[in-house]
């Protein structure tokens with residue numbers, strides 16, 4: 001088989017992460033590579049899927065699901081900040097997950113795309129977490145790009161004759177990278193920003209993995225503090241405290257304070 005078994009997004013059922021999930025995720029993800037961390041973050045929201053299945057999502061699809069998983073736990077508002085590259089003014093702004101999701105519907109993983117450039121025609125699929133993990137050890141960007149060509153290009157033709165992907169010229173490989181990014185829209189979310197102080201405009205890359213991770217980390221630390229306070233006051237176990245609703249936990253916390 002050319003690529004791993006794909007999952008059909010319509011078959012996926014999602015559920016919100018529990019307090020226990022949040023602590024487990026935080027514990028497991030600590031020292032993980034961002035590619036693994038992304039899957040660790042996603043995993044608890046998909047009770048019927050394995051991590052191997054989630055790894056076959058394209059990066060755009062993975063990030064769209066991360067945004068949905070995040071929405072199920074923390075809601076649809078994202079509070080972001082940026083620093084103006086021109087005058088260093090700090091900007092705080094918020095946006096809705098819908099603003100990002102509205103970009104374009106992602107393609108099913110395993111979909112095949114075509115690129116015609118000059119005398120070359122390529123048939124390719126979009127990179128997933130497994131492909132990117134393969135390229136993580138490459139010495140430079142050019143080597144990583146070439147490895148992605150070998151992994152993702154299903155067929156390459158030069159003037160109608162099939163050729164191995166590794167024989168594609170540098171320029172065509174560059175065109176392919178660009179086309180992959182266009183096809184997998186949500187793999188790279190760029191926000192258009194304008195500085196209110198100096199009117200400078202620029203684009204900021206929104207990285208859902210590090211954003212969601214930072215939120216999970218601070219939420220996990222808060223949960224641990226709550227467990228500490230309640231366990232000390234009432235002698236309850238960690239699992240008893242975590243299995244309470246946030247509302248009920250807060251009620252007891254207010255009485256302890």
Ligand SMILES: [Zn+2]
Nearest residue numbers: 084087195198
């Ligand atoms: Zn500025």
